Amino acid sequence: MEEGGDWSAVFNDRPQVFVDIYDPRDPFSDAFWENVSKYFEGLSGSNMFFPGNRYACAQAFVGRKLEFLANYTLGQVCHMVEIAISRRKLLGYCNDAIVPYSHSLSMQKEQCAEQQRRCS
Secondary structure, three states, X not given: OOHHHOOOOOOOOOOOOOOOOOOOOOOOOHXXXXXXXXXXXXXXXXXXXXXXXXXXXXXXXXXXXXXXXXXXXXXXXXXXXXXXXHOOOOEEEEOOEEEXXXXXXXXXXXXXXXXXXXOO
């Protein structure tokens, strides 16, 4: 059992290549993030809504067969989603969905705070 009550399993006869999505290090290049940012900025309509948990969101990105994700594992894409939400402000939440940050409740709250006004 892991810290916090989570469980994990490993195979003794295989190399351990587990990706910790909460690892504070950002292993992705600036060029990678530029491509990610351009992609998110270009989304609109129903195309910009992704499942509201990081794993399902990462699966959706992989399912879109995005060129900039072609060489990454699902675990690495989960890590990218975590960083995009928590540190890069490229993604956020809106009505239980993950969306580009510019359409997120987080951005609306940040703007309200900067203007010292209530968010409705």
